[in-house]
Amino acid sequence: MESRINDSKRKRVVVVGGSIAGLCCAHSLLRSEWLEVLVFERARSVTAAGAGLGVGPRACDALRSWGLGDALESSSLPLSMEENRALDSKRNDPVVIKDETYDHRAVHWSDLHRLIHDALPAGIVRWSHEVVSFAELREANGEPRVRVKVSKLGGAENESNVEEIDADFMVSADGSMSQTREKFIPNESRRYSGYCAWRGVLETSSEHAQEVAETVKKAYPDLGKCLYFDIAEGTHAGLYELLKKRLNWLWYINQPEPQLKGKSVTLKADEKAIKELHEQAQRTWPPELAKLMQSTASPFINAIFDREPLGQFVWGRVVLVGEAAHPTTPHGLRSTNMSIDDAFVLGNAIAKWGPDQIEVALDEYQGERVPAATREVLFSRHLGKLKQGLLIPGIDWLQAEQNLKEQLLQKNVHSFQPSEL
Incomplete structure (x- = not known):
């Protein structure tokens, strides 16, 4: 033609x-x-590298405009809620604040990469x-x-x-x-943030992994539609579900800047580092989340940077x-x-x-x-500093003023003013 x-x-x-x-x-x-x-x-x-990510409404609309809507739907799960929780054994309700209009899609990075490429x-x-x-x-x-x-x-x-x-x-x-x-x-x-992130995806292919996942879902009942953040003193973790019943988690830990080789910000964890992770998880997180981290094969570390x-x-x-x-x-x-x-x-x-x-x-x-x-x-x-306790050390989020709690929500990106720093 x-x-x-x-x-x-x-x-x-x-x-x-x-x-x-x-x-x-x-x-x-x-x-x-x-x-x-x-x-x-x-x-x-x-x-097949990488881990999970959340695709927001504007990005979803862009993918649909390129004819990728059906592929995106079949490769992802809805993230309709964001929930921030604080750890405090003295209170029955750990929820600090939630957003029930989150409207994202949860997808594994490699699944999204492949569907975009194949089209x-x-x-x-x-x-x-x-x-x-x-x-x-x-x-x-x-x-x-x-x-x-x-x-x-x-x-x-x-x-x-x-x-x-x-x-x-x-x-x-x-x-x-x-x-x-x-x-x-x-x-x-580049600017080092002051912390690194452990990341992992629990593949529920084994009977043991399935049992762990079911236990986690009892403690986090809205998995499959909710992005959870647990906030402890000087640290926080994220958790959400991916397609095929995979559980994606990440944990941010304040530490000196690591020595990196080459340009990659990803570090392969050795057995000693993974053992220390497991022990620290038991001391820091609810038993269900700690067990999830301990049961995940090959967790890896990202040093967190940005630039001006x-x-x-x-x-x-x-x-x-x-x-x-x-x-x-x-x-x-x-x-x-x-x-x-x-x-x-x-x-x-x-x-x-x-x-x-x-x-x-x-x-x-x-x-x-x-x-x-x-x-x-x-x-x-700003959000990373807030959740890692780098802006307000020792804050009790369950007792914080409502306007401060609101700052934990990702939807504030649309109204954020750089002067707030």
Whole structure:
């Protein structure tokens, strides 16, 4: 069938990174039929890594607009409630505050990644390819371009593995340690939050795990629709259910900044660290939650970082999205949601302004996303400090003023003012 798009109007975009942010950008940008999209990703394929996450209403609407609504529904469970509880053995009711209009979906990171990937046309994503450099240039007619050098990984070390690709603009979705961001903002430091998070997912494939899960559900009766937070002195934990009766948990522990190797913020726990985790869980949490942590195979540790918010996401024809633009702490469940929001806004702006107004479209994207991302990064930082006892040490949440209790709810991200810090 003959193309309806004039060849002179065809444009190309290179997306750096094939994680959720990059793949969502591909979906959103493909709405513009005049745009060719290429995604380059270092990894060999979609993996089963990661843990659970919550997808908010705006991000769900974006996924549905790209035709992914049915896949999302079949891969996730509703999170219609958020409940914050405080540990105090002297009180029968541990609930500090709840939100019954939470309206999220709970999904495993790898399940979401796979469903987004599998819905893309073949040939869009090029696995085992690394963007090693890029340069902005102008053609003889003055038209701006981005020349990208891409290396195919796993082959012989020779020049034939490097390909030069010219694009009309480049979207950098290469994560919180983005090399693209480093080029524009050299020597920038990330900010350690003061705590790390243990994370795990209990797979209920064994009889023992099923018994543990049933015990946990008696103590947390709204699992399957509720995001629970338990708050103890100087620490807090989160718990919710994923599809296939899996229980996703995380526990934030104040500690000095760990020594990390390379760029990853994920630490593999050894037997000694896991034993100490189990012992500390018994001392800190209700027996049901402690047993859940003790029964989870291969828990891992994330060191929690963010960065100071940026005043721009666009440099010429290069645009940052996702964690490359706004690394954030996880307390507002914003990281993946912000990535999807970025992709949605970027794709809409490109479609609105068309092939001859790319700079205008990128400027519109930046104008909408920079203030929103700034608010969300600072809100998540504030919420983490509050729940970890770093803002108000020793607070009795069950006796706190109502306006302070309200600050525990994630829905406050929409009205949060950075001056509140």
